[in-house]
Amino acid sequence: GAVVSQHPSWVICKSGTSVKIECRSLDFQATTMFWYRQFPKQSLMLMATSNEGSKATYEQGVEKDKFLINHASLTLSTLTVTSAHPEDSSFYICSAGAGSGNQPQHFGDGTRLSIL
Amino acid sequence: GESVGLHLPTLSVQEGDNSIINCAYSNSASDYFIWYKQESGKGPQFIIDIRSNMDKRQGQRVTVLLNKTVKHLSLQIAATQPGDSAVYFCAETEAGTASKLTFGTGTRLQVTL
Numbered sequence: 373g374a375v376v377s378q379h380p381s382w383v384i385c386k387s388g389t390s391v392k393i394e395c396r397s398l399d400f401q402a403t404t405m406f407w408y409r410q411f412p413k414q415s416l417m418l419m420a421t422s423n424e425g426s427k428a429t430y431e432q433g434v435e436k437d438k439f440l441i442n443h444a445s446l447t448l449s450t451l452t453v454t455s456a457h458p459e460d461s462s463f464y465i466c467s468a469g470a471g472s473g474n475q476p477q478h479f480g481d482g483t484r485l486s487i488l
Numbered sequence: 489g490e491s492v493g494l495h496l497p498t499l500s501v502q503e504g505d506n507s508i509i510n511c512a513y514s515n516s517a518s519d520y521f522i523w524y525k526q527e528s529g530k531g532p533q534f535i536i537d538i539r540s541n542m543d544k545r546q547g548q549r550v551t552v553l554l555n556k557t558v559k560h561l562s563l564q565i566a567a568t569q570p571g572d573s574a575v576y577f578c579a580e581t582e583a584g585t586a587s588k589l590t591f592g593t594g595t596r597l598q599v600t601l
Contacts, residue, residue, distance in 0.1 A: 378531070406588070413496050415577060415591045416532070465531050469587045476522055477587055479531035 374400050376468050378480030385456065386488055392452045393483045395422075395466030401446035402468035406477065407439070410463040422449040456487045496575060498596040507565040511578035511592045514559065518580035522589070523552060523563045526575045535563070535576075565597075573599045 375398040383391055395405055403424045408416040420441055421429040428441035438460075440452040449468075453460055463484055467477040501507045513521070519540035524532035538545045538552045538561075545552050551564040561578050575596050579589040 376531075404587070415594050418588065418590070421588060467531075467589075475587060476534045476537050477589060478534060479524075481531045482529070484529070 374478040376478045376480040378466055378483055380483060381481060382484045384486045387457050388455055390452055390454045391456055391485060392450055393464055395449045395480055397447045397468045405443060405449040405466055405468045407451050408465045410465060458487045461485055461487045496594050496596045498598060500598045500600060501568045502600050503570060505568055507568045507597055509563045509576050509595045511561040512559060513580050515580060517582040520581050521554060521561050522579045524577045524579060532577060568599050570599045573597055
């Protein structure tokens with residue numbers, strides 16, 4: 373089945389640091405990838421839709437200057453949390469679909485971000 | 489629907505019994521529904537999906553039922569096993585949204601021996 377790889381799986385850094393998370397589709401091309409955020413014991417909240425070769429589409433309330441998304445190829449999207457602060461600590465998950473429309477998304481294993 | 493609250497509802501089931509996990513959705517325009525399983529510290533894993541032109545779909549040990557009239561979705565797991573213990577999420581999307589998903593609040597399934 374479709375495999376989505378996310379890296380790193382876990383990162384701890386100091387407040388004010390910028391952190392980059394990578395999401396790769398390993399065996400298929402993804403024109404669209406999605407970035408979610410999940411707090412403990414809560415559901416996934418969509419942050420943004422990453423579009424290959426164009427600007428990302430952000431959900432309401434998500435700061436695009438805070439969460440920079442780059443989707444430069446059909447197999448890689450990156451999320452950069454700029455000047456991270458403790459309130460940015462969360463579980464970040466990406467997903468990708470192998471096609472457009474009604475196709476199941478496949479998820480990476482997430483990145484646990486802890487800001488000290 | 490949106491996720492609210494800090495505590496996931498929990499369903500406790502004895503090993504070997506059948507499990508039924510329910511989900512209500514609010515968007516009548518949604519036409520594609522997916523169930524995901526999420527184990528601790530991992531991303532959601534696809535289980536089964538169903539389109540709005542169907543009311544039932546079966547997989548291996550799992551069945552999804554869709555009732556569009558009352559906007560209700562359920563996941564049935566037959567002969568529940570300890571490995572089924574996880575959090576289960578329903579997700580929905582509507583046509584033209586390039587598979588943008590809205591997740592339900594989730595249900596924790598605990599399988600007891």
